[in-house]
Amino acid sequence: MKTIKQWRKNTYNAWLMDACLVAILLLALSWYQTRGTLKADGQPAPDFLLTDLHGQQHQLSDYRGKQVLLYFFAPWCAVCRLSADNLNNLRAARDDSDWVILSMALSYEQRIEVDEFVRDLDLQVPVLLGSEQQMKDYQIQAFPTYYVLDEAGLLLRRSVGYSTELGLRVRTF
Template identity: 35%
Template structure:
């Protein structure tokens, strides 16, 4: 009984942190575009319309993934970790979206925050548990998360076919959000 109560409290705390970061962080893409360019030293490259910072990581299959190789496609660039309850909630939606859009110009890159996660075995078990078949680049050093200023997970950037940031979403998504976001960009 006590374990259940603690689990509920942890889940509520995680959701509260996400909500606080979402509403108070001032990190939404729309708010970033209102910052004076001379004050944008840390936000540079992350405003709506900016070219997304390139990265090269290794995915769950040992393949090299470079973001710039996906130009010409829309990209759902998601940052997540196995210990994150909202990440667990959105993964089935991401997998279903991936399966429903295999012949489209939309790719999912779900970057695991490996440097902050619970080890290779936990990540592998998570991938197997959810039957994930899209590319999962591993951010082993934390440098990609730092480039994208990831403070809350999940955080997702929607990139257009030119590799530019179209939207930033803090918190979990479902299939409808993914479809709406990718349908409205070129």
């Protein structure tokens, strides 16, 4: 039986082992970050009726028949600032007829904080003014947190932390 040292002498084997180790570490980190959040196990997403920055009301159940990406952020969150622009790119890449992106501001003291965040990033997706109720309902413990809902309004996937545009595309297809 070959030892690990002997097996790693081959460059491709070493790369494969390193890639597997990185994948295991990333999966472990993802599990750790999402522990305690609302499970994405096919249960119905908690409904809400919220107003966006333009005064328009959005009820989650009104989007049944479409896939929904919920993006929870805090305007003070540096990681949110880095990842939010990926929402614009994702929105531009997909047809709006079969899915929707809803971003929700949480953990803010004054609306001006949310307005500045959205203006600075030129967000082109609806930004809802969330409350402690949504933090509780979705068990948000860190920002940003993402949930993907299917056409029936069931929670399919969840993620916490930075996500690239590619990562968002993979999660929403």
